[in-house]
Structures are given as C-alpha cells and as structure tokens.
Amino acid sequence: MDDLHAPLLRWYDEHARELPWRGPSATPWSIMVSEYMLQQTPVARVLPVHEAWLDRWPTPADLAADSTGEAVRMWGRLGYPRRALRLHAAATAIVERHDGEVPASLEELRSLQGVGDYTAAAIAVFAFGRRHAVLDTNVRRVLARLRAGVELPPVSVTAAERQRADDLLPPDDAAAATWSIGLMELGALVCTARRPRCDQCPVAGACAWRAAGYPAYDGPPRPGQAWAGTDRQCRGRLLGVVRDADGPVHASALDLAWSEAEQRSRCLAALVADGLLARDGDAYRLP
Numbered sequence: 579m580d581d582l583h584a585p586l587l588r589w590y591d592e593h594a595r596e597l598p599w600r601g602p603s604a605t606p607w608s609i610m611v612s613e614y615m616l617q618q619t620p621v622a623r624v625l626p627v628h629e630a631w632l633d634r635w636p637t638p639a640d641l642a643a644d645s646t647g648e649a650v651r652m653w654g655r656l657g658y659p660r661r662a663l664r665l666h667a668a669a670t671a672i673v674e675r676h677d678g679e680v681p682a683s684l685e686e687l688r689s690l691q692g693v694g695d696y697t698a699a700a701i702a703v704f705a706f707g708r709r710h711a712v713l714d715t716n717v718r719r720v721l722a723r724l725r726a727g728v729e730l731p732p733v734s735v736t737a738a739e740r741q742r743a744d745d746l747l748p749p750d751d752a753a754a755a756t757w758s759i760g761l762m763e764l765g766a767l768v769c770t771a772r773r774p775r776c777d778q779c780p781v782a783g784a785c786a787w788r789a790a791g792y793p794a795y796d797g798p799p800r801p802g803q804a805w806a807g808t809d810r811q812c813r814g815r816l817l818g819v820v821r822d823a824d825g826p827v828h829a830s831a832l833d834l835a836w837s838e839a840e841q842r843s844r845c846l847a848a849l850v851a852d853g854l855l856a857r858d859g860d861a862y863r864l865p
Contacts, residue, residue, distance in 0.1 A: 581784050582724075583748050583757060589780035590760035593767065597621065598628060599704075600759070606705035608632055613697050613704075619656050621766075627656055638669035639678045647864030650854055651821050658819060663853055664692030671700045683707040709754040711743035716765025717758070719747070723769060727786030729795040730771070735817075771828035812836050812845040816862075817854055826861035 587656040598604065599612035611631055615624040631652055637640035641649065644783050646666050654661035668690040672680060680701065681687055687698035695713075713735055722731040732739070743826075747754045766788055768775050785795070805811055819835045820827045836842040847864065849855040856865045 580745065582781050583753070584759045585780040586764065587753065587756055590756060590763055594760075594763055595621075595767075598625070598632075602678060604705075605636075606682075606701065607636070607638055609705040610668075610680050610701050611665065613700050614661050614668075614692060615656060617661060618658060627652070627654055635669075637678060638672040638680065639708045641666060641669040642673045645865065646853065647856075650864055651818075653819075655814075655818065657814065659759075659814075660852055661692060667691040668693065680705065682708065684708075684710065697776055703758050703823045705754045707751050709747060709748060709751045710758075711740060712758040712762065713739065713743055714762060716763075716769075717743070717761045718770060720761050720765045723774075723787035724785050727788060727790045727793070728792065728797075730797070730800070734798065734837060743755060808850070809841065809845050812838075812841050813849055816842065816845055817849060820855060820862050820864060826858060826863040827861070829860045832862065 594600070597612075599609045608628075612624065612628055612638060615628055615631075628771075634652065635644065646663055650659055653659050671690055676686070681690075681828070682705070684698045684702055687693050687701055687748040693701070699712045700714070703710050703712050705726060708744055710720040710731040718735065718739060721739065721742055722728050722847075725746070748757050764779070764781075768779050776785070779785070782788055815835050816832055819832060819846040832842065832846065833839075836845070846855070846857075850857050851864075853865055855862045
C-alpha cells in the first residue's frame with residue numbers, strides 16, 4: 579500500500595492543523611471531550627468550548643463532581659445538548675469503574691454513555707495509539723472515492739466499508755493511528771463533500787472515483803438537516819433562555835421565546851424528560 583500510505587502520511591505531516599486535542603501533550607480526556615463535541619459540529623465552533631471545558635474540568639473526576647446543569651450551561655450553543663449529559667454520565671462511570679482514567683479498550687469505551695463504534699475507535703486510536711479503523715463522515719467519503727469509485731458512501735456504515743477500512747490500515751500501530759487521522763484530515767480539508775480539491779490531493783493518482791470520471795452520486799436521497807420551525811430549533815431556543823438566566827425562568831418568559839403553544843409545551847416536556855431542564859411549578863431551571 580505504499581502508493582497510498584507514504585504520500586498520505588507525508589501530506590498529513592506537512593498540512594495537519596494544530597488542534598488542542600492532537601499531539602503528544604493532549605490527554606485522553608481532552609481527546610474524549612473533543613470527540614463528543616465534534617459530533618455534527620464544526621471544529622471552529624468546538625475550539626473555544628473545548629478550551630473552556632478543559633480549563634474548568636481538566637479530568638473526568640472534576641466533571642463528575644459538578645452538576646449536570648453546569649455541564650449543560652458550559653455546553654453553550656454547540657447544539658445537541660444531550661451530548662453534555664452523556665459526557666457527564668461517562669465521566670461519572672470513568673470515576674466509578676476505571677479509577678478516573680479514560681479506558682483504552684473498545685469494549686470498555688463502548689460501555690460509556692454517548693460512545694458508539696466510531697467514538698470508541700477514535701478514542702482508542704487517537705488517545706492510545708491502538709490499531710482500529712475510524713469511520714467518521716470524512717473518512718467514509720475519502721475511502722468511498724478512493725477505493726469504491728463513488729462520490730459518496732452509503733447512508734449507513736456497511737460491513738464492506740468496515741472491511742475495506744480494516745484492510746487499508748498499515749500494520750504498525752503508530753502508522754495506523756496517523757493514517758486514520760490523516761484520512762480524516764484529508765476529507766476535512768481536500769476531499770470535501772461539495773468541492774473536492776483533487777489538484778491538492780496526495781493520493782489523487784490512485785483514486786478510483788477520479789479515474790472513473792467523477793460519476794455523480796446516484797443512491798437514495800440523503801437525509802437533510804431541516805432547522806427552521808422544527809422541534810429541534812424550539813428546544814434549542816427554550817433551553818438557551820434558561821441556560822442564560824441567573825436562576826429559574828417562569829413559563830411566561832418562555833411563552834415569549836416561542837409563540838406556538840402546543841409545540842412549546844411539547845418541547846418543554848421533552849427537555850424535562852431528557853434531563854436537560856427541571857421544572858419547579860411554573861418555572862424551569864437547569865438540573
């Protein structure tokens with residue numbers, strides 16, 4: 579695989595972004611926090627929150643000792659705030675079951691709230707140098723183009739994708755870890771979804787999609803990311819009002835934040851059920 583591994587590893591060495599969760603000084607906890615925050619959220623939005631989070635809670639034990647409400651408050655406007663609750667629960671489990679240290683094995687990582695196959699592999703690889711395929715959106719797109727000759731991967735990860743990714747891992751653990759993050763970086767910076775910069779790609783000469791003449795995606799429609807008027811927008815706005823307040827917020831103030839009464843009531847009930855808000859009579863507060 580020297581026609582793929584060597585050029586990509588050289589490219590990554592020259593073009594890798596300096597990020598606080600990379601490099602020898604990054605702790606496993608910093609890497610774990612980044613993986614939770616980076617789910618469906620751009621790097622630029624994560625950077626300041628990650629820094630503030632690690633300043634306040636530099637270890638899992640520090641977070642576990644604080645309230646879930648403070649975790650939600652510090653999460654700010656990253657979106658998908660249940661990730662904050664899951665990270666708090668994971669920190670608590672790390673303290674209770676792993677002596678406060680982020681575990682390294684896939685099985686132990688998967689047992690933590692909010693950790694699926696991708697996140698477990700990412701933490702094991704980037705924090706501990708283990709040899710596993712890491713299949714995020716960027717990696718899946720790069721490998722789909724490079725080896726399968728299609729513009730975009732299937733909507734869900736397939737067994738064939740996993741096998742392809744495993745087969746491409748360099749035999750050396752350290753090289754495999756760098757290869758995985760290099761693929762991710764290539765997808766983020768060069769082999770992008772809409773405007774791939776093939777003239778800057780270190781493995782363009784081995785790309786099956788390029789060799790086939792860049793055939794357009796012809797699979798099933800891909801899910802969109804609707805926002806305006808959705809329950810997700812409503813929940814985010816209501817949670818934001820409570821998060822930014824100094825104390826409990828009366829329901830009348832939330833009436834002003836979202837005018838549609840039935841949707842507002844439904845979303846408030848869901849926020850309480852999810853543990854993101856607590857209700858005290860006619861007022862709402864962080865848990």
